[in-house]
Amino acid sequence: MKRILVFLLVLGAALATLVSCGQQAGAAGDSIAAYDPAQSYTVSIGLYGDLEAAYKEVFASADFKAKFPNITIEYQTSDFGGHHNRLTTVLAANEATNDIEALEVGYIAQFVAGGGLSNLAAAPFNGVSVGSGLVSFAMANATTTEGALVAMPVDIAPAVMFYREDLVRAAGVDPREIENARNWDDILAISERLKAAGQIAFPHPNDVAMVPLSGGKGGWFVNNQPLEPKAKFMGALELVKEIRDRGVDADYGAWSGPWVEGFANGDVALMVNGAWFGGALRTWMAPDITDWRITYLPGKAPAALGGTYLGIPEQVPADKKAVAWEIIKYLTTSENAQLTVFRTIDAYPALVSTYTNPVMNENVPYFGNKPVRQIFADVAQSMPNEQVSEYDATALAIWGNAVTGVITGELGVEEAYNEARSQIIATIQ
Amino acid sequence: MTKINLLSDKRLAPYVFISPFFILFLVFGLYPIGFSIYLSLWRWTMRGPVEFMGISNYVNLLTSDPFFWRAITNTLWLLVFGSFTQHFVAIPLAIGLNDKVLKGKEFFKTAFFVPYITSTVSATLIFSQLFDNNFGWINYLVNFFGGENISWFTAEWPAKVMIATLINWRFIGWNTIIYLAGLQSIPDTLYEAAYIDGATKWQTHTRITVPLLMPIIFFGVTMSIIGGMQLFDEPYVLMGGYQTMGGIANTGLTSAYYLMFTGWSATRFGKASAIAWILFFFILLMTMVNRKITKSLDKRSL
The missing domain is CATH 3.40.190.10 (Periplasmic binding protein-like II)
Structure with a gap:
């Protein structure tokens, strides 16, 4: 019985080898x-x-x-x-x-x-x-x-800042302050003023987590080293930590019911997303709201989502x-x-x-009758060329957990960065 | 030239008749198994074999991979608190269902079995609503009794408890029905004899029911070990799929989840095959241990 089993197993392995060789030969390019x-x-x-x-x-x-x-x-x-x-x-x-x-x-x-x-x-x-x-x-x-x-x-999907003009004005914030924000510190200061007026700025820190990484579509490895330059990735962790620590997010998970409804019912005043999100707002998420506006990310930072x-x-x-x-x-x-x-x-x-x-x-009536499509064009043309690698999915998954760890307070910024980096290195061996 | 009629030749006909099974087994059973051994020895990506690794995939997983042992630990924890606990609930439930005085047995049998036939994804999505950090019914109850919101999805241990709860809910009914079938095969005469001898209910359970149920317990626990070690759907859907690798601190990352992530998200098919083979040996080892334990209990009780 044992002999038969071993024979069958060897036969299976041999068959597998033969078939795999055949497949590779078949895939060789024929002339087009x-x-x-x-x-x-x-x-x-x-x-x-x-x-x-x-x-x-x-x-x-x-x-x-x-x-x-x-x-x-x-x-x-x-x-x-x-x-x-x-x-x-x-x-x-x-x-x-x-x-x-x-x-x-x-x-x-x-x-x-x-x-x-x-x-x-x-x-x-x-x-x-x-x-x-x-x-x-x-x-x-x-x-x-x-x-x-x-x-x-x-x-x-060039990324832009979406904001509710009626809500920010109600909090005493001039929309031009959002439009002219030089960095995320300016936006965080505005978020605190929104909070003081009883508003919530962002649905969740995760919604902005990829923005300092230009959207995270590539750029995870530089010369085969993950999460470099360190300052860029640390900046992303510090941003989500600040958002959560200052209490300016609603803790709504992306695409959950409250997250979706928050764009129509006035729960949230700010959001970062790609151009397609404007279409989602206009057509089904908040078609009756006439106060959503679009501007550049702080400092006109380029990102694609x-x-x-x-x-x-x-x-x-x-x-x-x-x-x-x-x-x-x-x-x-x-x-x-x-x-x-x-x-x-x-x-x-x-x-x-x-x-x-x-x-x-053209002016877009839904977004305050302004020519917002040019913002997308500007962002698209200023995006850096990031290198992608076969390990991006692994890096992204590990990084996502580091971000969650920082948001929930389970990990410090430095600790999360170091842990994520060592995990990526060990995993791609 | 003599013609050979395969069906009338008495030496060949039996082989012809059994050949469909062996052909199907060779193509869909043996070939994938053999191929996965071959795969596990390679660094194999979307473009096929890239580099022969020998046993390096196995060595790296067992010695330096940061997620493999975490996934195994998570799996074992869920095996104990998500799978083995089912039997402690299922056996008393089955005994209750087997009681002659119980009314509405069919209703209870159906009610217990329904979670097992419910779509995993549907059940998991409903559980994710129930356990929602901010708006779920479970946290509503926690608040109602004076507690604070529990971060079911973003804290390590609550997430594990949530997954274990879902697994228990899904499979207790299945185990109950299996044990009920086992109980119904125990002859009534044994209980009657025990009753005449003056045995108490507890004594009949410990001296008759459990010993005679031992083969079924072995079967149930073995199925739980196999199912537990292959646990994937529930944590995958609850914790957000490949992009989260099991959520905060990889708390929901089971060995099968890590296998699937390695294969279909990281596209490292060789490494994923090595995980599959290590899992196979884990399951084999645990089944042998289970066999030994149930055998010794069986002997002791007779």
């Missing part, structure tokens, strides 16, 4: 046929959240139909987590998947170093020159240290890659597509040329 406008294509695209609604508008537009009458699009849409779990699973298993896959910026890092997606910088894609008109930080986030481009940025990328999995058949690339090029570099998506779901364009489009200078 050129896109043929005379041929009919069906392209499948894997999406999450409300992207399908936006892209359906794009693909129904006269411009797209005139350029690509031969292309039919099929959608596979899931919720945010389900989509990325599926994608990670199929790519890791070298399985076939959709011809185009959307990725949120938080997931880009594992694909940048980990593989699974076609290198769009290589011929025939030449994505670096195609994407020369896209914001540079977003392109940098999808580029490996060897120069491979794993996906193209289609929308970004989200964004979407489109990539072509390596397992996509060679004859489909060219047409998938045509679709990605259209979605990322055509003003029609970028502005249609922006109008539909408020996903801010990654294409810089759209920032001078008249629609970007």
Whole structure:
């Protein structure tokens, strides 16, 4: 019996080795046929959240139909987590998947170093020159240290400060003080005045925790050393500690009922988030509130809190890659597509040329009839290019617990930083 | 050339008939098991094998990984207070349900079993509402009785207690039904004989019920060990998924949770496979210990 078991186990291992070798051989690149406008294509695209609604508008537009009458699009849409779990699973298993896959910026890092997606910088894609008109930080986030481009940025989420004008005025704060804040100390001082008037500034310290880290989409490692420069990360911990210690947050967990309702019922007066959050406020979170306003983060600090990328999995058949690339090029570099998506779901364009489009200078009635979209453009263009690594997800998870430890008072700032750093180093060995 | 008819050849036919199981077992059972041994010896990322590690994945986990032993400790704590405690509640409940004078048995059996068939995610989301730090019913009760709000999600020990409560709630009913089935297989004649001999209720439980229930207890505890060591869904949903790694001080990070994080969030499939194999040996060891304990209790009681 023992002999049979050992034999079966060895057989299984041998079979596994053979199959894995076969898979790698099969994944080797076949030559990519050129896109043929005379041929009919069906392209499948894997999406999450409300992207399908936006892209359906794009693909129904006269411009797209005139350029690509031969292309039919099929959608596979899931919720945010389900989509990325599926994608990670199929790519890791070298399985076939959709011809185009959307990725949120938080997931880009594992694909940048980990593989699974076609290198769009290589011929025939030449994505670096195609994407020369896209914001540079977003392109940098999808580029490996060897120069491979794993996906193209289609929308970004420049971070801004949202504030309720009626609530801050009621607390005796002139909105210009928020607009002209030079640093977080100024905002904390304003928060204390709000508190004195019975207002709550932020829903939770976690809502601003990533802002000093430019949003935390990359920048976790410098020369393979985690959490450097130290001052930047210490600053983030000190900020959340100050917010909690001064009692200017409501302790509402993100996306909990009270957190969502707080933006409509006057519980909170300040919030930091990406451009998309403005759309959420306007359409479903607080559609009846006319007092939300938008300004720069203190000191006009740049940060991005989200964004979407489109990539072509390596397992996509060679004859489909060219047409998938045509679709990605259209979605990322055509003003029609970028502005249609922006109008539909408020996903801010990654294409810089759209920032001078008249629609970007329009006054937005919901936000005090001011041309707030230019703020997003300014932030997007001043974002630093951060390097991403395959260990970002690990660093982010460990850092998140350090932040929670500081907020709850279980850890001091220095202690939390040191513990997080040593944990990251030990984990990525 | 002679044609071989597989089904009429008496030497081959039995193998043909049993082959579907072995083919399926080879493809879906043995192949993944063998592949995971192979994986565990590599540094394996999204792009496949990157570097042969030998047994380094195992050594690093056991000697220097800051989360592995924390995850094991958390798992063992939850095994004791989330899984083993179930049996101390389930056995008396089953004895109660087995009592001839109890009315409405079917109702109670259904009521106890409902948590087990409730979707884990739904139940966990409801528990997260109940235990909400600021607006939950549990803290409302704590306040009502003069206590202060407990930070169920952001303090280490309250979070553990919350997870253990959820696990107990979900699985006590399942264990109760298993023990009830065991109790119903004990012949009534033994109880009648004990009654005639003048045994008290307590004596019949300790001298008849528990000894004869020992194989079922072994089965129940073994299932709890396996389930407890594989505990994932409840802490994962309650504590916020991969992004939190079990929440404050990794209090909800179980070994299976860490395995899944390592595989699907950190995309270190080799290391995740090594965790899986270490877990396998832990479960094997604990099952053997359990076997030894229940056997010795069994002998002592006879």
